[in-house]
Amino acid sequence: MESKQHLYLVDGSAYIFRAYHRLPPLTDPQGTPVGAVYGYTTMLWKLAEDLNKADGPTHLAVILDKASTSFRNELYDQYKAHRPPPPEDLVPQFPLIRDATRAFSLACIEEEGVEADDIIASYARAATRQGWDVTIVSSDKDLMQLVGKCAEPHDGVEGGCIDMLDTMKNQRIDVAEVIEKFGVPPEKVGDVLALMGDSVDNVPGVFGVGPKTASKLIQDYGDLDSALAAAPSMKKGKLQERLIEHADLARLSKELVTLKEDCALPVPLDDFKLTAIPPEPLAAFLSRHGFTSLLKRLDGGHGSPERATQLNPSKPVTMGVTPVEGAARQSLPDWPAPDLDSYTCLTTVAQLDAWIARASDARVVAIDTETSALDAMRADLAGISLALGPNDACYIPLGHGGSDMFAERPTQVPLNEALQRLKPLLESDAVLKVGQNIKYDINVLARHGITVAPVDDTMIISFCLDAGRQAEGIGGGHGMDELSERHLNHKTLTFKEICGTGKKAIPFGEVPLDRATRYAAEDADVTWRLHSLLRPRLPQESGTRIYERVDRPLIPVVAQMERHGIKVDREKLAGLSRQFAETISALECEIFGLCGQEFTIGSPKQLGDILFDKMGYKGGRKGKSGQYSTDQAILENLAAQGAEVANKVLEWRQLTKLRSTYTEALQAAINPTTGRVHTSYSLVGAQTGRLSSTDPNLQNIPIRTEIGRQIRDCFVAEPGNVLLSADYSQIELRLAAHMADVPPLKQAFAKGEDIHARTAMEMFGTVDRDTRGRAKTINFAILYGISRWGLAGRLGTSADEAQAMIDRYFDRFPGIQRYIVSTLELVRERGYSETLFGRKTWFPRINAKSQAERQGSERAAINAPIQGTSADIIKRAMARMGPALTAAGLNEVRMLLQVHDELVFELPEGDVAAAAPVIERVMAEAALPAVSLDVPLGVEIGSGQSWGAAH
DNA sequence: GGCCGAACGTA
DNA sequence: GTACGTTCGGCCC
Structure with a gap:
């Protein structure tokens, strides 16, 4: 599996200044002061530990300032002119920073005549342009200009995005935090900085304008130039005078604080790849400077921080059985109780x-x-x-x-x-x-x-x-x-x-x-x-990635889908209702005749008593409620024994279900103002990350039977428009083939083969209707967390035979068995499963004493990463759809519905030819570039006057 | 009126 | 065997 590349750029110089002031003045055995170096070392350790985490680095470089002049001095000779020399006991620590970085075998960049901030900006730009995410490890306010900056997609590569991490406060700095600090979004931070100036770097700014006023001015006027231009018409006073007088200084300051993003890159990005850290040089460095606690962690049998992460020894293992562990650890802030x-x-x-x-x-x-x-x-x-x-x-x-x-x-x-x-x-x-x-x-x-x-x-x-x-x-x-x-x-x-x-x-x-x-x-x-x-x-x-990149961007998108709603044909629904009602009455008469009495057919209790006690049919099965089960499988069984009444009841159930849940309820759901049906999607409805739909539920509109399909024909487009349906084909099986690494299945998907036929060939050596059907059942059983009893029930075989099938499946596709075992191990250890995009689902009962409970959790835990990854993918597609359609000039295409692996659109008939390929591409490429799948994502598109016709 | 389980619609 | 929501009957208060 290839995850999205994530480059961490560590602003080393800035860090050691802060570490120096925040940590006690330690010295090493030779008497050299090492307080700041120690702080720096622990930070690198922690970053290296985060390797492989959802938000953690795949690449890392430390950028250091090399004391010298830069282009800014040519712009303004006073730039950084009044900077005091560093404290005496910090000076000897500078070279040690380099040693520490080398001890971790990490890349270290410093360039004569270029400031660290500019190198960072240039690397960040280069990395995001090739689709990597970038985290700048710093708290420097100048660098905050870069936060949230995402490279435009180009050449089929989606750009990466930039955020910051303040390791001292253990705080991610994203757009919201920048806005919190400056009152303006990152792209306008430079304008605020230009007005307020910086006494440390000796950026002049406008005299008398501090952070508050600067922020206010940019908020009110939009940007620096507009604020300066508006100065003559501002309220008379000191502020106005100063803005006019120092306008040039402000413009110069803007140039000084603007980061240079096109510096030459001395080392190619790929050289920053983070791999296992060789322990020997690190151990030598730690012992030389007396960092014994770190040395002990290194010697703890785990070799290096990178391996330590995988085994997670420094942290207590989070078990799923502890309720809301994170919250329990958190102490309440010093707040008064709500009054x-x-x-x-x-x-x-x-x-x-x-x-x-x-x-x-x-x-x-x-x-x-x-x-x-x-x-x-x-x-x-x-x-x-x-x-x-x-x-x-x-x-x-x-x-x-x-x-x-x-x-x-x-x-x-x-x-x-x-x-x-x-x-x-x-x-x-x-x-x-x-x-x-x-x-x-x-x-x-x-x-x-x-x-x-x-x-x-x-x-x-x-x-x-x-x-x-x-x-x-x-x-x-x-x-x-x-x-x-x-x-x-x-x-x-x-x-x-x-x-x-x-x-x-x-x-x-x-x-x-x-x-x-x-x-x-x-x-x-x-x-x-x-x-x-x-x-x-x-x-x-590590929830930032899924929240910021998947779920949060979806909020306005789903809100708009709900507001759009979908048109339904009321007359057609009413007609179906009448038609169903007639058949239902006729069926009732027949059923009462066959049973020799009238009763409430909709009561499984009454039905069970009549079928099994009064009429004496065999095959009755009482559940824990002490009641006969009369579900579909049982009734079909009875019908096979020649019980005519069972078929009638099944038909009655289908029609009453369709009438009450769909044809009647949908008419009632039409909004009188808009004339359309507006469902409500829950973004937290399913533990796996899927959406759910209520009031009405538009994610379970019938399609499987011919009679149910008529209900889909009642979902229609406005005149001149059509409905377009785009759905992922076999997405969960494709994801299983990728995640479990199953070469034959991956090849079959790559070649566009019939996947169930391929499975049948692998399993039984021959493909016909029977073997293909059995293979299909087994394929689905895998996705749902297989058990011999469940499979036996579906295949109509004994549990032993089902087990033999499972064994055969594992034998042909050993990757599947490895996936199941390793997924469960991980969930037992950490308490949660994870999707390819880092979405967690917790399983507090995974280690339960009760076997039934435990096995239930195990099945769900096997399914969750697959179902959840599929949910992440379609969510990413949904978030990108609007911008992609707009970019293609398709402003009249509206996304209306999501049904787990399907999106439904309404659009002018004439736009279909242009919109279909855009929709197809956005969906097919939705995993990229965060995850590069080994299998293609197939998307099938159809359109027509109704939802039924679009399939 | 409120709650639960059975049944059944979807992916 | 996974993940949902709705309807209904039956039963409680």
Whole structure:
């Protein structure tokens, strides 16, 4: 398996300055000061340990400053002119930094006449251009200009992206952190730096302008040039004078802080490849400088940090049975408990404006919308709550009262006025909006013309960290009430307590403002707290990659799919319903006749009693509920014995299912305003990372039977448009062939062979309908975590025969057996499985005492990496689809549905020819460049007037 | 009204 | 044998 390349560029010089000031003044046995060197060594150790982790390095280089002049001195002779000499006891440590780097056998770059920052920028650019991700290990603010920079795709290579890592604070620095620090996105950091200047490097900036003012100016005017140009028309005063007077210095400063990205690269990128670190030179260095604790770790029998990682000896082994280990370790910050009386209800424009002003400075704002219903496409806005910190929260009622014509509406800021004022905040690049399931809020506000961005979602962060993590008595969900209890040890007010339940329930807009404020503002407060607890765990627990690269970008994409909805043909559905109803009545008469009595056919209990007790059919099987089972397999069995009634019941069940779940429910689901059906996707619905769909579920629309297929024909395109369906063919088997490394299966996929026929040939030496069918069953059994009993049930053989088949399969495809064994070993040791893209799924019952429970977990654990990788791939395709279509000039293609391995689009008929290849390519290449699969991903595309016709 | 299990629709 | 959501009957309060 070839993972995405990830280059770490260590800003060595900057690091040792900080290490020097933060660590005690140690000396080695020879009396040389080595405090900073020790700090540096432990950092390299830790980075090397992260090799093979999802976010860890595959390549690494240390970049050092070589004291000299650079092009900046030609621009400005005072550049770095007043820099004090380094402390006396730091000077002898500089050469040791080089020694330490060599001891780790790591690349070390330093160039005369070029500053380290420029070398870093140039390497970062070169690496991202060839699709590598880059992490800059530094906390230098100049380098923050590079964060989030992604190379444009070119020549079929998707560009990589840049982030930073502050190893001292153990903090990842991504776009959100940069925005938090500077109030502007990374590409504008240079403009802020140019205004504020830098006394250490002697970048002049504009006198009297500090970080706050600089940030404010860039936020207000967009960039440096615009701010300088606008200066003459600004409010008169010191600031205005200085901006005009020092405009040239500001422009010069901009040149000084701008990084040079086209330096010559002294060593090719490939030379930075990180491999096992030879222990001998490292041991020699450690012992020479008396770093005994590190020496002990090296000698701990594991040879080198790289191997130490694989065996994980320095950390306690995380067992899945410990509930929410990460959270348990975390101590609660020093926060006051949520105080419901501390929240403010904003009812005047002045109050609202004051809050918006504070929120705009806050960088991170938790937000929650309250509505009249759960359906984001129908609900009316009742109010919005915001939180800026613990117990610093408010509620803005917007739609309270009004249902009782005679009662007085409470005082509120008028809805449109409030939204108009909130819009800049909610859309500001500089303010991160945090929500719990923020897709809901995005959709509610989108209906009011507000595009909420950028966003973070505590529910999805929790999912990326803790999917599947649960133990006895502890919920494993990601709902806010649960998260609050689990992480904050705080029980929130529940919706039921506020609005009641069932018939007595009242819409949120009818809740009195004091109670509404307590509930709504608490939700925002809790969301803010959860965010500050959970978000830092992402980099610590290698969740950043899956969150930032897969799930977070998907939020606005899925939100938009939900808003688009899909058209259904109401008349056609109604017609089917009538048709089904007639057949159902006829079947009922026949069934009652055959049974000699009327009863509730839909009651398995009554049906079982009649079939097996009264009519005396054989094959009855009572389950743990003491009730006969009457499922499909049993009834088919009865039918084979000649029980006519069994077939009638099966047909009755199919039709009643189709009528109640589909033809009737879908008509009811049509949104009266849009005339379309809007499902709701859950981004945390399946432990494996798949989406799930509810209200209505559009991921289980019938297709397998001819009669069910008619329901797909009811999903249609608007006039002049068509529906286009694109689905991955056999994606999970392809992934299994890759992940388990099965050459014959990989070859078969490469050649486009019939995979089940190929399996039949390998297994039985011959291909016919029977052997191919059996091979297909076995192939699926593998994906689901095989057991002899399960396979026997499907094949209709004995468990012994099934076992013989499994043995034969493993014999032909030994990679599969190795995959199963090694996957289970890893899950038992770490407690979780991982997809090719680093998504974790926890299995707390994998070491359970009960065999049934344990084996259940084992099957799920074998399946999760395969199903989850497939889910990651289609999610990546979805996130890239919009930009790819736009780039191709296809602005009228709308992505409507996702059904696990299928995407459904609506588009003008004339766009099909142009859109199909774009869609095909985005889907087929969705794993790249993070993962390069050994098998091609086949995509099948069809289009037509209806979903049924598109298949 | 609320909850559970059986059954069955999808990938 | 994996992963879901919905409907229904039956039973509880």
